[in-house]
Amino acid sequence: xxxxxxxxxxxxxxxxxxxxxxxxxxxxxxxxxxxxxxxxxxxxxxxxxxxxxxxxxxxxxxxxxxxxxxxxxxxxxxxxxxxxxxxxxxxxxxxxxxxxxxxxxxxxxxxxxxxxxxxxxxxxxxxxxxxxxxxxxxxxxxxxxxxxxxxxxxxxxxxxxxxxxxxxxxxxxxxxxxxxxxxxxxxxxxxxxxxxxxxxxxxxxxxxxxxxxxxxxxxxxxxxxxxxxxxxxxxxxxxxxxxxxxxxxxxxxxxxxxxxxxxxxxxxxxxxxxxxxxxxxxxxxxxxxxxxxxxxxxxxxxxxxxxxxxxxxxxxxxxxxxxxxxxxxxxxxxxxxxxxxxxxxxxxxxxxxxxxxxxxxxxxxxxxxxxxxxxxxxxxxxxxxxxxxxxxxxxxxxxxxxxxxxxxxxxxxxxxxxxxxxxxxxxxxxxxxxxxxxxxxxxxxxxxxxxxxxxxxxxxxxxxxxxxxxx
Amino acid sequence: xxxxxxxxxxxxxxxxxxxxxxxxxxxxxxxxxxxxxxxxxxxxxxxxxxxxxxxxxxxxxxxxxxxxxxxxxxxxxxxxxxxxxxxxxxxxxxxxxxxxxxxxxxxxxxxxxxxxxxxxxxxxxxxxxxxxxxxxxxxxxxxxxxxxxxxxxxxxxxxxxxxxxxxxxxxxxxxxxxxxxxxxxxxxxxxxxxxxxxxxxxxxxxxxxxxxxxxxxxxxxxxxxxxxxxxxxxxxxxxxxxxxxxxxxxxxxxxxxxxxxxxxxxxxxxxxxxxxxxxxxxxxxxxxxxxxxxxxxxxxxxxxxxxxxxxxxxxxxxxxxxxxxxxxxxxxxxxxxxxxxxxxxxxxxxxxxxxxxxxxxxxxxxxxxxxxxxxxxxxxxxxxxxxxxxxxxxxxxxxxxxxxxxxxxxxxxxxxxxxxxxxxxxxxxxxxxxxxxxxxxxxxxxxxxxxxxxxxxxxxxxxxxxxxxxx
Numbered sequence: 019x020x021x022x023x024x025x026x027x028x029x030x031x032x033x034x035x036x037x038x039x040x041x042x043x044x045x046x047x048x049x050x051x052x053x054x055x056x057x058x059x060x061x062x063x064x065x066x067x068x069x070x071x072x073x074x075x076x077x078x079x080x081x082x083x084x085x086x087x088x089x090x091x092x093x094x095x096x097x098x099x100x101x102x103x104x105x106x107x108x109x110x111x112x113x114x115x116x117x118x119x120x121x122x123x124x125x126x127x128x129x130x131x132x133x134x135x136x137x138x139x140x141x142x143x144x145x146x147x148x149x150x151x152x153x154x155x156x157x158x159x160x161x162x163x164x165x166x167x168x169x170x171x172x173x174x175x176x177x178x179x180x181x182x183x184x185x186x187x188x189x190x191x192x193x194x195x196x197x198x199x200x201x202x203x204x205x206x207x208x209x210x211x212x213x214x215x216x217x218x219x220x221x222x223x224x225x226x227x228x229x230x231x232x233x234x235x236x237x238x239x240x241x242x243x244x245x246x247x248x249x250x251x252x253x254x255x256x257x258x259x260x261x262x263x264x265x266x267x268x269x270x271x272x273x274x275x276x277x278x279x280x281x282x283x284x285x286x287x288x289x290x291x292x293x294x295x296x297x298x299x300x301x302x303x304x305x306x307x308x309x310x311x312x313x314x315x316x317x318x319x320x321x322x323x324x325x326x327x328x329x330x331x332x333x334x335x336x337x338x339x340x341x342x343x344x345x346x347x348x349x350x351x352x353x354x355x356x357x358x359x360x361x362x363x364x365x366x367x368x369x370x371x372x373x374x375x376x377x378x379x380x381x382x383x384x385x386x387x388x389x390x391x392x393x394x395x396x397x398x399x400x401x402x403x404x405x406x407x408x409x410x411x412x413x414x415x416x417x418x419x420x421x422x423x424x425x426x427x428x429x430x431x432x433x434x435x436x437x438x439x440x441x442x443x444x445x446x447x448x449x450x451x452x453x454x455x456x457x458x459x460x461x462x463x464x465x466x467x468x469x470x471x472x473x474x475x476x477x478x479x480x481x482x483x484x485x486x487x488x489x
Numbered sequence: 490x491x492x493x494x495x496x497x498x499x500x501x502x503x504x505x506x507x508x509x510x511x512x513x514x515x516x517x518x519x520x521x522x523x524x525x526x527x528x529x530x531x532x533x534x535x536x537x538x539x540x541x542x543x544x545x546x547x548x549x550x551x552x553x554x555x556x557x558x559x560x561x562x563x564x565x566x567x568x569x570x571x572x573x574x575x576x577x578x579x580x581x582x583x584x585x586x587x588x589x590x591x592x593x594x595x596x597x598x599x600x601x602x603x604x605x606x607x608x609x610x611x612x613x614x615x616x617x618x619x620x621x622x623x624x625x626x627x628x629x630x631x632x633x634x635x636x637x638x639x640x641x642x643x644x645x646x647x648x649x650x651x652x653x654x655x656x657x658x659x660x661x662x663x664x665x666x667x668x669x670x671x672x673x674x675x676x677x678x679x680x681x682x683x684x685x686x687x688x689x690x691x692x693x694x695x696x697x698x699x700x701x702x703x704x705x706x707x708x709x710x711x712x713x714x715x716x717x718x719x720x721x722x723x724x725x726x727x728x729x730x731x732x733x734x735x736x737x738x739x740x741x742x743x744x745x746x747x748x749x750x751x752x753x754x755x756x757x758x759x760x761x762x763x764x765x766x767x768x769x770x771x772x773x774x775x776x777x778x779x780x781x782x783x784x785x786x787x788x789x790x791x792x793x794x795x796x797x798x799x800x801x802x803x804x805x806x807x808x809x810x811x812x813x814x815x816x817x818x819x820x821x822x823x824x825x826x827x828x829x830x831x832x833x834x835x836x837x838x839x840x841x842x843x844x845x846x847x848x849x850x851x852x853x854x855x856x857x858x859x860x861x862x863x864x865x866x867x868x869x870x871x872x873x874x875x876x877x878x879x880x881x882x883x884x885x886x887x888x889x890x891x892x893x894x895x896x897x898x899x900x901x902x903x904x905x906x907x908x909x910x911x912x913x914x915x916x917x918x919x920x921x922x923x924x925x926x927x928x929x930x931x932x933x934x935x936x937x938x939x940x941x942x943x944x945x946x947x948x949x950x951x952x953x954x955x956x957x958x959x960x
Contacts, residue, residue, distance in 0.1 A: 207917040210914050211929060312785065314781070443679040
């Protein structure tokens, strides 16, 4: 073992330079603890290659020595997918140094970025060419595009633009045996055989390591309208979404649902936050964008919300009159996660359902959970337009929130069983990682699990890529 | 062998009823000849199951008896992917009887259709709910949604909506061993493991048989503008596309390029066709759609085209003033294929390139082909917005067009080598089938071919599904 480690170290040093092979505990620590602080692993080393060839060298070395490889981008995952286990036999392969935007092609509306480019830098490079890269999520300052693709990230613009998967034309991947597959095609139509890139997107580093990607860019929006509407119940929020899409079409780029309690918690921990439409049980945060010159969008949004107020679908509404006001409205939504953290632990669920099933799910889950855990509080919010709820549960007011976490297993079972019954997903956008492996086998059919294992065995027969994750 | 056939026949009869097992030569013939009349195969039988369970039964029987299965939808493929080989050992499995729209869910903006539903019927069912299913292509009256997914069909709305792959949320598949994988999820976000549906979409029936799908619907357009612009060269058409997208954003849903010769042939064989902007070398057919109530789109298109005329990017332009005029303009484009057929055989290429590379490709290909085959004529048209050209070659005027086809191999090599040099694809939207298998191995890297073979071996180890296609 010691010999093996010495061999590994010497070969890694030769491959990427010893300065890029971190082994001191303090150097390694940030890479073996996940962002939420739930998972603490160990690693033989953190290896930071600077090029695709170096990644390939590192993977080849590890494959030969049977050393597990945990690929890591910005380490902002929610499910421990980029954190090694406690055995300490793996290396963390950080893509952070591969941070070049290789090309921007405005005529083709594409951008080629290495895996370690932060999402915000991709957005900026697109904007510098007058175009839009629409993927947007809370961690965009520190997460990387490689991690976004490996987890098929979602975020706030999925309603209009789809998940990360839909924003990719081609990828470059280092395979489990160290070969490089150059699939960096910038083509909008390419039907030459199986679409292999789809295997690696969303596979959380278990089938290959994404080192670069050709991304789709879009016309930049010229008009943006942000509004908040109060609604009497969840069914009305679904109706409002449908009515707005009927009136505004696909100009509706975001539609976020928030319960009154979610917003109250956000306001409590972020003093100075406004309370624009007070006194209602549910709120919808609406964003509409238009790429058209001289867009009539603002007037149209006003008309559509007016109609919703008249029909009783909405009870109150406000439209941001400035960019600053728009930010304030979005802050109400974006502050919920941080406010929750300060409020005390929550039993969290990142679920999705057919949009049409959400009202019944919310009712049924409330009844079942209230019966099982009297006094339980519902911190429900999320991307309703995508059917994605962050369905989080807090203990009864005034009780020990930490102690309430002991109910997690029971609550998860109630929530996930109902999600499954409604044809939903137990992980809408955060992935599986190590957090939800057990749940996955519970809710996936035996056939689907078998297919996944066959794919894994075909692409990583020795099991060196991120073992213990997803499958 | 005879025993085996009798066993097969008896078991198929029991599985689907003898009326749905066709063996008489005249009954079988339409299923074993491809739409273009290029491929003529033979089959033990044509089997027409009426349900997913029956498909599973048929596949299980064939898997046990090692009988190859060629799945077929509307039999409108361009590459012989649904035509069995001449050995006559295979069955054709027709999905035509599985033609139910199982559900439309307007709140979720989804539609669930069985594989055999014709594309036009899917479009109609969406329209009946006030929504849009955007996939649109020439064969839409007879092709089926199952075939569209199995070939990842493209068509005329890819610029805005993507290929068939991007219009699918979930699928149901019968696997090579006859198991059914129910992946019919109607979720816009679902990150629970590998996205297995991606394997079957575009695999041309070689990895599984798609029996149903949950499709995405979109807000229906309310304003539609169709225009024709004459441009001095291909580079100007790329510039016009970029300028229009800058002005109109993603309202630009179609952008078709046509050479003067393509349009002249279309007019020659379709008497009464207009010649709206006569005397120019290249034309762009532009479609813009808006889902917004009271859209200012028509005025904006006029402004944008006015600017293009002023800057010299366009030389002439006309905007359809009625739905009828719009159809007339589209007919100029749509009639090219049929007119070509009447004009005599062509050496055809369905290629794609980065949009930015198209002007250079067109120049270089013209020079190389003219040098190799003096007098050759270029019938160039296609979906420029997607980088997809139907790059077809006709023999010198007045010569025997049939004899010219003897140059196909030489011309293909010149065209495909140049496509590869520019990072393009030798099959943009028509797939591989049996037509382009040899070309595929020439242009794909050994690594990519190896990955595809590994996937095939993992999912269809006995090789019963559509052998001799794609790989």
